[in-house]
Amino acid sequence: MQKTKKHPIRQTDEIGRRKKRMGQVIVIEDRCKGCSFCIANCPRQVLRLSSAFNKKGYHPPEVVDITRCVNCHFCEILCPEFAIYSVECDDFGE
Ligand code: SF4
Numbered sequence: 001m002q003k004t005k006k007h008p009i010r011q012t013d014e015i016g017r018r019k020k021r022m023g024q025v026i027v028i029e030d031r032c033k034g035c036s037f038c039i040a041n042c043p044r045q046v047l048r049l050s051s052a053f054n055k056k057g058y059h060p061p062e063v064v065d066i067t068r069c070v071n072c073h074f075c076e077i078l079c080p081e082f083a084i085y086s087v088e089c090d091d092f093g094e
């Protein structure tokens, strides 16, 4: 059986600062059906319902505070409409 090679996750940058796991969440507004699953289940309270309507007549989520997103992909996994996803952002601080 072929073995899978493991690559360690880099925890520091080139000058030794610790890497914080951060994400950027992207909403494809016109796919959204306003079910609020992503808002209710985000562990970091990144999202809230927008007051604007999308082209289907639903309120899509909007980002409250992008600095709180940890790129856990939970919103992405839960969304029944594939209308939201997160991508990794590097942040070297403290
Ligand atoms: S990726 Fe995780 S922390 Fe970021 S908005 Fe989605 S559920 Fe919240």
Ligand code: SF4
Residues within 6 Å of the ligand: 027, 031, 032, 033, 034, 035, 036, 037, 038, 039, 060, 061, 078, 079, 080, 081, 082, 083, 084
């Ligand atoms: S889970 Fe998807 S469809 Fe539901 S409110 Fe969030 S983005 Fe919209």
